[in-house]
Amino acid sequence: MVPGYREVRQLGAGRTGRVFLATYQQTGAYVAIKYLNATLRRDAEFMDRFRSDTHELVEIDDPNVVRLYEYVETPTRAAVVMELVDGVSLRTLLAEHRGISPEAALTVLKSTLLALAAAHERGVPHRDVNPENILVQADGTSKLADFGVVVHAEEPDVPAGSPEYMSPELWTQGRAGPPADVYAAACVLFEAVRGRPPYRAVKEDGALDVPAVRDRHLAEPVPLEVAPDSLRDLLRRGMAKDPATRYASARQFAAELEEDAVAGYGPDWEKRGRRHLGELATLLALRFPLARTERASGAGRTIRDRIPRLPPHLWVAGATVVAVAISLMMSGGRLPPGPGTILMPPPKTAQSEPEPAPVDAATPARTRTSAAPRRSTPARTVSPPPSPPPSPPPTVRQGGTSVPRPTAVRAAGIVGWSGTAGTIRVSADGTGPVRLRISYTRREGEGGAARTVRQETRTLRGSTAYASAVTHDPGGVSCGKRVYVGIVVMTEPAAGNGPQVSEVAVDGPACPTPTPTSHSPTPTPTPTPSEEHSRTAAGTPTPSEEALSQPSDEPTDQASEEPMMLLSTPEEEPPL
Ligand SMILES: Nc1ncnc2c1ncn2[C@@H]1O[C@H](COP(=O)(O)OP(=O)(O)OP(=O)(O)O)[C@@H](O)[C@H]1O
Secondary structure: OOOOEEEEEEEEEOOOEEEEEEEEOOOOOEEEEEEEOHHHHOOHHHHHHHHHHHHHHOOOOOOOEOOEEEEEEOOOOEEEEEEOOOEEEHHHHHHHHOOOOHHHHHHHHHHHHHHHHHHHOOOOOOOOOOHHHEEEEOOOOEEEOOOOOOOOOOOOOOOOOOHHHOOHHHHHHOOOOHHHHHHHHHHHHHHHHHOOOOOOOEOOOOOEOHHHHHHHHHHOOOOHHHOOHHHHHHHHHHOOOOHHHOOOOHHHHHHHHHHHHHHHHOOOHHHHHHHHHHHHHHOOHHHOOOOOHHHHOOHHHHHHHHOOOOOHHHOOOOHHHHHHHHHHHHOOOOOOOOOOOOOOOOOOOOOOOOOOOOOOOOOOOOEEEEOOOOOOOOOOOOOOOOOOOOOOOOOOOHHHOOOOOOOOEEEEEEEOOOOOEEEEEEEEOOOOOEEEEEEEEEEEOOOOOOEEEEEEEEEEOOOOEEEEEEEOOOOOOOOOOEEEEEEEEEEEOOEOOOOEEEEEEEEOOOOOOOOOOOOOOOOOOOOOHHHHHEEEOOOOOOHHHHHHOOOOOOOOOOEEEOOOEEOOOHHHOOOO
């Protein structure tokens, strides 16, 4: 294992290695660690190139790129320590939902192209852009992972990469570079809207027919006829067979995408796209890396104990909120109990416990490239000593390289959620930036599915304890109807207690009672016991709600600097 980190559980394994969820021991911040597999480690050419790429990659601090914190190489391991993205891959999302809306597909593509532009401008191609390497978060933003980590094919004469996304010049001349990345990104756009890659061919046994896929990339026209009109130009130029007629750069592709998207879908296209993506990702929240974290380590044993006593009407399920709420509980979330808080029972079937992570603590670190957030000095690679020292060096960095110190978010919580207002509290172990991703949901009645009606992102910085007020217009409620208005809060870096969710019932006004014949007075509706835990849509705000209310809270998907109240005294830390 990488010195200085504690591995929590395996997140998955692909063709290039295994990925673990881990914490940085000094701060408790979550990270993801990828161990490159033996095939890659034995490939001297790959390793030389990858080592040199990491010098550039650690310097890239871009919201569209999964941040690379450290690259650590020992005689027996090569590990990439990176930002943990609490989300799902675009591959998983597409497998569940088939195609996504053109706006959502364009949103993902724009982020991917901006990530590529950031890396290309530092001279680093990605080499394997495909839906597995694009990670989508609950707020609909996405990040590109795995720069430079590309596996060689087992078949002879097949270049490294993923055949369904490989450009003609990569097939014929092995030329990986920015144009090939642009081509692959356009293939991802096609797959996102159609639910399948542009060129597919399978053998009788169901395995990919690689030579047939190659031929189709080389000779078959781009299947534009099955793509929405507004995407055709982008696909035509993005997937041009000749790199000279393709977009000149990822940045140019992104700029033209913006123009076409505005022309085709209006100025709000990205807001809608992100909202759609966020909804789809949120439905898969149980698969987020932090969804099972504390349960896996045993800390979730008292899940039932943490469920506040709720009236029966609050034990209701809407698809989105169920998913998030279950993930919250499985991650050991502790919501402040209150009448407006909704929590779901844990699933009936137990999830299997994770495999213990491989431990390699005795192996001395030999090469280490690292980045601390906002570090300005270039990363350095330490040359391996002639022979490993007899005992492992302390986890202190060799050669003066620094270790990442991302601010860890200890906990987040939602206090006093009323459907129209509430306060999000966040405690962190440092003053570095913490992004709050807030989604507001609404369900029509008990059996209704939750819809995300609004999302916003805020950035908190400069303190270790925050209270950030939110206000929300839950919309109208018809007479005699009840809706459930929810708030889902995630942080980046991910909070130690996982995503937070709270939901309240909001009742519409009483319907007028029909009085067919007489002029007898209309009976006053008697409040049901459950109404003690609801508030009416037209209800008068309580004094505390008034105190929290802010002027019109326009929906925004843009990151914004949040004016906030800083809590400086320890007792004012969130009650989490
Ligand atoms: N930085 C990260 N944060 C959160 N999850 C991650 C991160 N990097 C990878 N994962 C997840 O870990 C799992 C394994 O990833 P890995 O990159 O090894 O496989 P892959 O991308 O599916 O395949 P390949 O190795 O062929 O690129 C995937 O589910 C992926 O979504």
